[in-house]
Amino acid sequence: MAQAAVPHSQPVPLRIPVRELLPWALFAGVLALALVYFVGAEQGALSLFPGNAVHEFVHDGRHLLGFPCH
Numbered sequence: 001m002a003q004a005a006v007p008h009s010q011p012v013p014l015r016i017p018v019r020e021l022l023p024w025a026l027f028a029g030v031l032a033l034a035l036v037y038f039v040g041a042e043q044g045a046l047s048l049f050p051g052n053a054v055h056e057f058v059h060d061g062r063h064l065l066g067f068p069c070h
């Protein structure tokens with residue numbers, strides 16, 4: 001039995017112009033840098049927030065990523 005040719009559409013790749021992507025990429029980059037700062041350097045003299053709350057909150061991630069700690 002011959003199958004009828006079923007027309008199927010080809011998937012069209014989604015194109016995102018750089019002009020639309022750039023602000024989000026910049027936002028994600030700044031967010032990532034802030035996160036790396038808080039995980040890696042928010043301690044002691046570099047501390048933005050007084051106390052150990054931020055340091056303790058990200059402490060496991062700090063060790064996981066290999067930042068020097070204690």
Ligand SMILES: [Zn+2]
Binds near residue numbers: 069
């Ligand atoms: Zn530690």
